[in-house]
Amino acid sequence: MFEVRPCRDREEFGRAVNAIGQYFGGVSDERLDRFGQVLPQERMHAAFEGGEIAGGAGAFPFDFSVPGGSLPCGGVTVVGVHPTHRRRGALRALMEAQLHDIHDRGEPIAALWASEETIYGRFGYGIASWSGELTIKQERNAFAQPLEPRGRVRFVKPDEAQELFPPVWEALRRQRSGVFERSETWWALRRLRLPEEEASAPRRFVALDLDGETRGYAIYRTHLNFEQGSSAARLEVLEAVGANPQATAEIWRYLLDVDWMATVEASLLPPDHPLFLLLATPRRAAYRMGDGLWVRVVDVGAALSGRAYAGEGALVLEVRDALCPWNEGRWKLEGGTCERTGEEPDLALDASALGSAYLGAVSFAQLREALRIEELRDGAIERADRLFAWRPLPWCPEIF
Numbered sequence: 001m002f003e004v005r006p007c008r009d010r011e012e013f014g015r016a017v018n019a020i021g022q023y024f025g026g027v028s029d030e031r032l033d034r035f036g037q038v039l040p041q042e043r044m045h046a047a048f049e050g051g052e053i054a055g056g057a058g059a060f061p062f063d064f065s066v067p068g069g070s071l072p073c074g075g076v077t078v079v080g081v082h083p084t085h086r087r088r089g090a091l092r093a094l095m096e097a098q099l100h101d102i103h104d105r106g107e108p109i110a111a112l113w114a115s116e117e118t119i120y121g122r123f124g125y126g127i128a129s130w131s132g133e134l135t136i137k138q139e140r141n142a143f144a145q146p147l148e149p150r151g152r153v154r155f156v157k158p159d160e161a162q163e164l165f166p167p168v169w170e171a172l173r174r175q176r177s178g179v180f181e182r183s184e185t186w187w188a189l190r191r192l193r194l195p196e197e198e199a200s201a202p203r204r205f206v207a208l209d210l211d212g213e214t215r216g217y218a219i220y221r222t223h224l225n226f227e228q229g230s231s232a233a234r235l236e237v238l239e240a241v242g243a244n245p246q247a248t249a250e251i252w253r254y255l256l257d258v259d260w261m262a263t264v265e266a267s268l269l270p271p272d273h274p275l276f277l278l279l280a281t282p283r284r285a286a287y288r289m290g291d292g293l294w295v296r297v298v299d300v301g302a303a304l305s306g307r308a309y310a311g312e313g314a315l316v317l318e319v320r321d322a323l324c325p326w327n328e329g330r331w332k333l334e335g336g337t338c339e340r341t342g343e344e345p346d347l348a349l350d351a352s353a354l355g356s357a358y359l360g361a362v363s364f365a366q367l368r369e370a371l372r373i374e375e376l377r378d379g380a381i382e383r384a385d386r387l388f389a390w391r392p393l394p395w396c397p398e399i400f
Helices: 010-024 029-036 090-104 158-175 184-192 245-256 300-305 351-357 364-369 380-388
Strands: 003-006 044-049 052-066 069-081 109-113 130-137 152-155 204-210 213-223 233-242 261-269 288-291 293-297 314-320 329-334 337-340 347-350 373-375
Touching (some): 010 029, 204 245, 213 245, 293 300, 293 351, 300 329, 314 351, 351 364
């Protein structure tokens, strides 16, 4: 049996983080200090056996955009167990303790990026967004329609980026679900000042000024290379955000037109990103899509009452949830409010299926086709999809 509890001091915090960090060669003291400024010590759980730490699991305290609003969220991170303690229940003990802690803190949802797809479904997480990567060759970077630039792109230093970029990010949060609020410290330590990258390929920061204010920005790196006397350099887009369609088009036009770059590479893009219809030959970008965010509904009533819906009508859900027993039972969603009910259910599903449907990227019809949900009343799937469908699709531009 493992004792699982929050870390009590920096030494425990470091050992718990290194339960996953040791797979990547360890975490330096400098990086650990930086990490500890965005992850509170008490949000890092450790699994102990005989005084030794066997594993760890952290959760950032996020404010997370959901359809039509924003909710407190546990942003699950640095989950790992030492290879000496595999298959002995340490991970389950960690995840269960963390979910109880998230619930006690009043965070109705949790979210994460899964290092392996088979891990988190058994803890009630479901694939809730799609994300992909692409590579655009210089000779295939033309837009389908001429773009008349109205703005000006300029380089900025980290201090100026710290002032200019957050309002654009907040505009994205208002437009898309799946985006978490970034603190000043997060911006500084996780996006703008990463000394470990400076030697090989430093980050570049550009702001797009449009109609008298900054309406877009990009963070990128360039990797110089020559093959047979010609440039084979690549531009790696770390983040490109526009506050409106014009800004999005112009910041991407800038990135695609940087001199000497043979290719532009980007990842974590949603399948409905505007770039696909901006490009004249989107097929040539060879978009490769996979799972993005995984979401866990920690409090059914608060989570379903905390988002908006696209349609009208009532829906009764029979929820199965072994790890969060307070979610078990029947819930009625009507008029934007979800409460317990004794009425007969329309659908029966487990927590992971509900997590997949929560942001609107995975439909109830898809879940039915995948044998993940049971329709108990005719027409309930279609009704659920009218309620939960949401556009644009969720997008989280950063792995946390």
